[in-house]
Amino acid sequence: MANINEVAKAAGVSISTVSYALSGKRAVSPDTRRRIEKAVQDLNYLPNAGARMLAGRRTQIFALTEPLRKDTHAPTHMAFVLAASVAARRHDYDVLLLTEEEAQQGMRRVAANRLVDAILVLDVAPDDPRVGLARSISSPTVFIGVPRDHAGLICVDLDFEAAAARAVDLLADAGHTSIGLVGQAEAAYEKSNFPPRVRGAFLRRAEERDVEAVHGTSGGARASRTAARRTVADMISRGATALVLHTAEEAHGSILAELSERGLRVPEDISVVSVGASFDTATLETPIDSFPLDPQASCDAAVDLALAAVDGHPEPAVHLIAPRYHAHGSIGPRHEKAVA
Amino acid sequence: MANINEVAKAAGVSISTVSYALSGKRAVSPDTRRRIEKAVQDLNYLPNAGARMLAGRRTQIFALTEPLRKDTHAPTHMAFVLAASVAARRHDYDVLLLTEEEAQQGMRRVAANRLVDAILVLDVAPDDPRVGLARSISSPTVFIGVPRDHAGLICVDLDFEAAAARAVDLLADAGHTSIGLVGQAEAAYEKSNFPPRVRGAFLRRAEERDVEAVHGTSGGARASRTAARRTVADMISRGATALVLHTAEEAHGSILAELSERGLRVPEDISVVSVGASFDTATLETPIDSFPLDPQASCDAAVDLALAAVDGHPEPAVHLIAPRYHAHGSIGPRHEKAVA
DNA sequence: TTGAAAGCGTTACCAC
């Protein structure tokens, strides 16, 4: 529990020099720096967090709010929490968890007591109560996800619209004229912010490309595995020769099983592409082309924006992350078999 | 951003009186207290976190370390994180997340840093590197789970042994003489701390009760759903008339499906009881008797132990939480049909 | 290139 005084004494310098040597905010002679570094090592010194928070103007802590709704997909959520944590640590920040209803009162609390420098908001709902809150508190707040009313807010998200549109383009370019979108469970279109964006862009681009498009829902991870299969069966019977999947990993599996049971090969008989998946579609029994969700990319961007805001340069806007395409050979030219 | 000085001024008292009125550590006259409370409300005052950490002897923050291994069952893990957070908030504590390799260096850091008052350790492995670390740092550390070498450590966990033994007892009492334990994936018996405890107690008690016992593994959540079904089929063919399940929710579903397909009714033809489930077994297609995992109970106990340690009264020991039994009618007397 | 010292906003001890 050595403090800065002991380090200063051991190095034969003043405490201010120790502070500057460690922060790098002022030039320190090589020799002095060496002596300080040695003292730091010897004494196993680390600046007291509370003292830094009080004296400095930053706490080096981000709050991470997560409502943890019952229907939240746990693996995806965990991936975001992990990614946020990694992104924060890269900039010497720690992450403080704000869960449940605490998310709201907690945001107010940590903003008022100056426990955190900024707040990261996960699992954003279209009408998220944290939107109004963000506008009323002093802490910079970054949304990972895009609420309906996002005027003046700092938001980061995958460009789901672009991903959906590009998926349609790929399929249309391959000659497909009838495409099905196997989406999320119906409830997700109200509780989450991105499913409607995928569906909207899908339908829009399909119309632009003069492609017949149908949208169907699937169960979530916990739903009966028959929901997604029924949707697929229906789409195929209506002539779809290509599928865009925007579902959980489990549903991907069910869908591929359904295709396989119907004797439809990918991509010979039917083309498939995944949008916004949070898992690796290359490890499915049939690898699937994908515009994946990239939690790390989103969280890195969110942390950068948070830091900028902490520095007094907030960038209120919806910052969309360009989707990246991972090809795994699941898209092929249109074939009539599926229609039959 | 009002501070204690402004509150004191507004209430017409000294800052020490404000401090004492808020902490309750000294008697304050009703009238004075009211004036202070009003000033606090009006100014929306909350004590500065950094100043408290520095001046007081606590930070009101717990670190929560989670390795987040690839094979971690996300929903269960999230339940523990949430429960820990809730337990902490009940005592006015926040939770700081320490993930990945950061878990180790992070533990050292926040201990040396004085950022947290204590550390809660999740997802404990039999040979957990955090065990040695816990012994070498100053922060009180509470393990939620029991590592192999736990001498001198503070550990909390469900009494898996008791749960497994009681499950065997219930079945033996009902007349069953051949019981199968459908356990976790093979890997879990090395990477996690509790699967071996369940298996050990199961086999031990079965022997004590002179009951034939077999143990079989199942896949984890992501494994092919056939693994668990094969195990069950095998057990039945070997004469088992009762099953103890220690598996993920998905495997529970697969197992019930297998029984159903074989025309075996629960509990008429076969008895089933679940041990250590982190989900509600009453909502399965066939409700199953259960000795559930109770994250909140574990985390409440862990937080209590952490607080005691922070107060200078550490209780190094393995604190086992008595399992609770939830009956849902899935245990019945032995019937010969399953044997056939 | 370095040092002295003034805060930062609490808590808690010591007086009254």
Next chain:
DNA sequence: GTGGTAACGCTTTCAA
């Protein structure tokens, strides 16, 4: 029952 004030350990301005 209340007030004054010395820590707490750092960051940062001002001087040298």
